[in-house]
Amino acid sequence: MELSFTGTRSFLTMMDNVSQTRRFFLLGLNETNNHRFTLFFLTLLCYCVILLVNTTVILIIIMDKNLHEPMYILICTFCINGLYGSAGFYPKFLWDLLSPVQVISYSGCLVQVQVNASFAFSDLSFISVMAYDRYVAICRPLEYHSVMSKRRIIMLVCFSWMTPFCIAGINVFLTSRLKLCSQYIAKIYCMNWMIVKLACFPAETAVNGIVVYITVIIYLFHGIFIVLSYMYIIKTCANSIENRAKFMQTCVPHLTSLLIFLVNILSDVMFMQFGSKDFPQAFKNFVAMEYFVIPPLLNPLIYGFKLSKIRKGILVVLTLKK
Numbered sequence: 001m002e003l004s005f006t007g008t009r010s011f012l013t014m015m016d017n018v019s020q021t022r023r024f025f026l027l028g029l030n031e032t033n034n035h036r037f038t039l040f041f042l043t044l045l046c047y048c049v050i051l052l053v054n055t056t057v058i059l060i061i062i063m064d065k066n067l068h069e070p071m072y073i074l075i076c077t078f079c080i081n082g083l084y085g086s087a088g089f090y091p092k093f094l095w096d097l098l099s100p101v102q103v104i105s106y107s108g109c110l111v112q113v114q115v116n117a118s119f120a121f122s123d124l125s126f127i128s129v130m131a132y133d134r135y136v137a138i139c140r141p142l143e144y145h146s147v148m149s150k151r152r153i154i155m156l157v158c159f160s161w162m163t164p165f166c167i168a169g170i171n172v173f174l175t176s177r178l179k180l181c182s183q184y185i186a187k188i189y190c191m192n193w194m195i196v197k198l199a200c201f202p203a204e205t206a207v208n209g210i211v212v213y214i215t216v217i218i219y220l221f222h223g224i225f226i227v228l229s230y231m232y233i234i235k236t237c238a239n240s241i242e243n244r245a246k247f248m249q250t251c252v253p254h255l256t257s258l259l260i261f262l263v264n265i266l267s268d269v270m271f272m273q274f275g276s277k278d279f280p281q282a283f284k285n286f287v288a289m290e291y292f293v294i295p296p297l298l299n300p301l302i303y304g305f306k307l308s309k310i311r312k313g314i315l316v317v318l319t320l321k322k
Contacts, residue, residue: 002248004122005108008244018252020119022105022106023103023104023105023106023183024103024104024106024109024183024184024185024190024195025102025103025183025184025185026096026102026103026104026187026188026189026190026279027102027184027185027186027187028102028186028187028189028284028285028288029096029102029188029285030154030281031184036097036277038099039097040094040097043090043093043094043097045092047086047094047296049297049298050082050090050293050297051084053088053297053300053301053304054080054082054296054300055083056077056084056300056314057075057076057079057173057303057304057310058076058079058080058083060076060312060313060314061073061076061310062076063313064309064313066309067309067310068311070133070148070153070164071130071133071134071137071250072307072309072310073153073157074129074130074133074153074156074157075130075160075303075307075310077126077157077160077254078123078130078144078257078299078302079083079299079300081119081122081123081126081161082295082296082299082300084115084119084122084295085115085116085119085120085123085292085296085297086296087114087115087267088111088112088116088119088190088294089112089116089189089289090292092104092108092112093188093189093268093289094321096188096220097125102188103265104190107172109195110172110175111186112189113168113171113172113175113190113191113192113195114165114168114169115170116189116190116191117164117167117168117172117192118161118164118167118168118169119167120265120291121163121164121166121167121168121215121219122160122161122164122165123261123295124222124223124261125159125160125161125163125164125222126147126160127222127226127254127257127258127261128158128160128222128226129156129157129160130254130257131225131226131229131230131254131258132156132225132229133148134230134233134250135230135232135233135244136148136233136255137250138168138236138237138243138246138247138251139232139236140242155197157235161217167215167218170207171192171212171215172192173194173212174207174208174211175195175196175208177204178195178196178198178199178200178204178205178208179199179200179201179204179225180195180198180199180200181198181199181200182198183198184198185198187288188285188288188289189288189289193212194233196208219228226258230251230255231246233251234247244298249306249307249308252305252306253302253303253306256300256302257295257302260294260295260298260299261295263292264290264291264295265291267290268288268290268291269289309310
């Protein structure tokens with residue numbers, strides 16, 4: 001009887017502690033104390049370059065009226081999304097590199113999950129819209145300006161931002177309802193599935209799992225749409241030298257962005273599912289942060305160097321010619 005009472009009291013104490021949880025401890029940097037300052041300066045340099053290249057492409061497209069076309073507007077919003085995602089990771093990570101203890105508030109953790117998830121979902125949405133834009137431009141060129149009107153572009157851009165934001169928000173809301181039995185996240189930033197793993201009662205996470213599966217199916221259809229679009233584009237381009245040249249000029253950057261997205265997302269997912277605990281912490285951290293380094297850094301460079309109009313605009317700015 002006494003043991004039963006003691007066990008019940010311990011359980012109630014644990015639940016009381018859970019109800020008072022207001023912060024998380026991020027454990028990803030625990031083994032990198034000797035290299036914190038080196039990592040800080042490299043990360044700061046990377047973030048500055050990301051800000052520079054994305055902002056340059058955005059300003060070039062905004063200032064040059066010749067680039068006020070659907071394809072370049074989509075590239076502009078794609079780069080803005082890269083800045084949005086970077087802002088959800090780098091400032092907090094840089095602060096953590098200089099802090100003795102890596103702590104984040106409960107609400108701050110949920111905000112970071114919202115930003116990181118909506119950033120990744122929006123990237124795939126923008127790549128899907130870009131695939132549709134290239135499909136109409138190459139396979140239905142006579143209808144291009146009527147199909148890709150200014151109103152439709154605005155609708156597609158809003159869809160590519162608001163839908164991922166709402167989907168991420170639903171996942172975050174469901175996670176916020178869980179009772180958590182730990183404050184420790186074995187990562188350098190907050191992730192939804194890591195918080196769900198801390199739930200006291202696994203049965204409560206069933207709805208979270210269902211929503212995750214629905215989210216996967218939604219973005220799987222995005223992927224199928226992209227593949228079908230480029231299959232039609234390649235089929236159309238096979239019979240025309242002019243279309244082949246247009247494909248190489250405008251579609252290759254989009255396909256490269258898609259490849260970068262898939263490699264980063266799949267490597268992160270595979271590592272989360274099958275990654276061994278024997279891997280060094282530095283490697284785990286690299287896998288965890290690669291999506292915030294490679295796409296925001298390489299995508300604007302790819303578009304800047306490959307697309308002649310953007311490249312020309314950058315050269316004009318650099319040489320201060322009008």
